[in-house]
Amino acid sequence: MDIRLAGPDDIPALLELRQRMYSDETIDEHLLHLHREINNHRMGDYPADVFIAVEEGRMLGFIEVGFRSRAEGCDPNESVGFIETWYVVPERQGNGVGHKLVSAAENWARAHGRREMASIVWQHAERSQRAHEAMGYSMVDRFVNYRKAL
DSSP: OEEEEOOGGGHHHHHHHHHHHOTTSOHHHHHHHHHHHHHHOEETTEEEEEEEEEETTEEEEEEEEEEESOOTTSOTTSOEEEEEEEEEOGGGTTTTHHHHHHHHHHHHHHHTTOOOEEEOOOTTOHHHHHHHHHTTOOOOOOOOOOOOOO
16 A cells, blocks of 8 residues: 555545545535645645555545644644544555554654644544544544634
8 A cells, every 4th residue: 555645636536535525515616625735735824735545546545634823732832733634435444544644644744844733523423533542642622613604
């Protein structure tokens, strides 16, 4: 299995995996997001990249990594590496694919001078929580987000 940065030729396979994960987004929304990250290496004002896991020509998973100006439980004076999205095909979950993707993201953040890495997991996503904990991440807090349109 190879872990590498995604390139423009990987967008069709990434699109398929992102649609599995985020079925509420349109194809155009997925494509805009992927083109911005892969071609411009940006997420908003910060650098971003996508790493993919490929074996025998098949994409097994991906991780989108970038920076955040702050994250719960991290030094408030420094931006941090941030796992934006992380997905492994169900039949390969629990086989080390995710661990290798996260390691690539952490190395990327270190290479960009970051000293901390953070991630957010949905409260109901217990398997994802266990995966984070197995790789040395610790839960910082649980909270509910609210919004109001103005």
